[in-house]
Amino acid sequence: MHDSVEEAEDENDDDASVKLDEDVEDMFERDEDESGTETKFERAVGCLSDELGTCGNVSGEHDQPAMQSIPVFMGHGTDDEKVPCSIGKLAAELLTTLDVNVTWEEYEGLDHSYSDMLRDFVEFLENLKPYLELRF
Template sequence: MCGKGMSDVATGGEEQEEGASTEFEDMFEREDGDPKEEESNSEKAIGYLSEELQAERDKIVRTGPFSFESIPVFMGHGTEDEKVPIEIGRLAADFLDIIGVNIEWKEYEGLGHWYSSDMLRDVVRFLKGLDGWKDSTDESRTV
């Protein structure tokens, strides 16, 4: 529920549990009745998670974008993974995309809970595509 709940919060979607009241309640409404100022999807998800973990959200000091929003992420997953179902990876990648993370998702047909030469090749390609990545085989060039 936590991952799905955070996705719903970040996208503004509503999750209606069976038997729950159909009356709409704005989870972002302040006690004084004023809605919170516009938050990014990342801020909404972090706020939801903070409440779920009963953490103090006001201790998060923002001076700019969240650092995780500026870090490209590569995620690869085998379609035959017997330990972690591929759907979990898909949900994680979708959620990271929703909250603004630059995510590259790749599925590897027939691969179980391991890595393959194709996955390693994709990881190297991904890393070489990052700004500032230096190829150790050619010290004179920056990719």
Template sequence: MGHSKSKSGAYPDPLIVSSTLSCKETFIILHGRGSNAEKFSSALLDTKLPDGQTFQTVFPHAKFVFPTASRRRAVVYNRSFIHQWFDNWTLDKPSKKEELQIEGLCETSAYIHDLLQKEIAIVGAKNVVLGGLSQGCAVSLASLLTWEGEPYAAQFGMCGWIPFRTHMADIVNPDEVSDKAEDGEPDLFAHDPENDSEEISPAAQAVAYLREELDLPVKSQPSMAFQHVQLFLGHGVEDEKVPFSQGKDTGDLMKRLGIDVTWKEYEGLAHWYSSAMLGHLVEWLREKTKWDSTEGTTEQITVDR
């Protein structure tokens, strides 16, 4: 494997794991809060699938790009500096202190969009997959909904959620009860269907809302490229950090936004992935991407950033 991990700017340079055969595809995979590319990549790529293979043996033409989050203060941890893609409060009440998320989500989404553009320029949009675990899943989903480029091959998320879900759900389904309403509190940001534009779909309105919250430019008709990116979501039923209900609600919202979602849940699994989850993910990726796993040379490619 060829690795590159020098640092530059707010985000350390991504760790690059070379393809074992000629490079034709790229995975961009984001770690969870408090981790980094070095720890996350080694654990993920060393995990054996149910058939005894690994990600690299299944996809020998794929280069793996593992970014590392910048260090930011985590309010919930007494403002300690940790590697996190954005700051956020407890997920038991995801609507609480949502403003903590804005700066990091905006900066990291732009960073991920830049990585996508670079890899698409190298291997083509249909040969790029984006994915993430936990907070890495969350920011990758926000990046998907705000992506305005050519649709890429596929996306996956493990034990994650989508920020600002409650209010986007209010837009695409006004009858849904928000978290604040369940607590008996008025939802000051609740969607008003009387203000709907007949020319803009609820899904487009929801994306426009997200872009506005993240201080991104809002167009009269947002890009709907995300509707052409297929999505796999897996979640442990026993997840103690990102409640299972948050993951399931995220999958439901993504479907309402017009995305082709494959949802898998795993009994007995906490806040991590399992061999079974990765096995299902690989089967799904094989079906959706149709990537060739055998053609090519045994040349090893090293790519630096």
């Protein structure tokens, strides 16, 4: 994973799969001697809540599925001049470290618009129907 947004912007990687850099420390990893039952996702929300000065309770009191149990599709064009593709990939990598099931697609030659990406997104949603029917 990238250490900074600047590093992600500088990257010129043609690999469209989301993969993590094994040498980068996972800030949400729990030490062996730490107690508690929080997931990485809950710890991440807690860290962000502390940073923002908000309440970030994500555990227990509701029956909605956990964020990381909902599949997420992320797609980005390689020729996007408004938001570099590497920033989208960085976001996908971050969600992956939080145990979110991310499907990442890069679209060669696509700028800041839709087309093949929209088609793939609709197909992704269609494939969620069985999942949603079981859940709700």
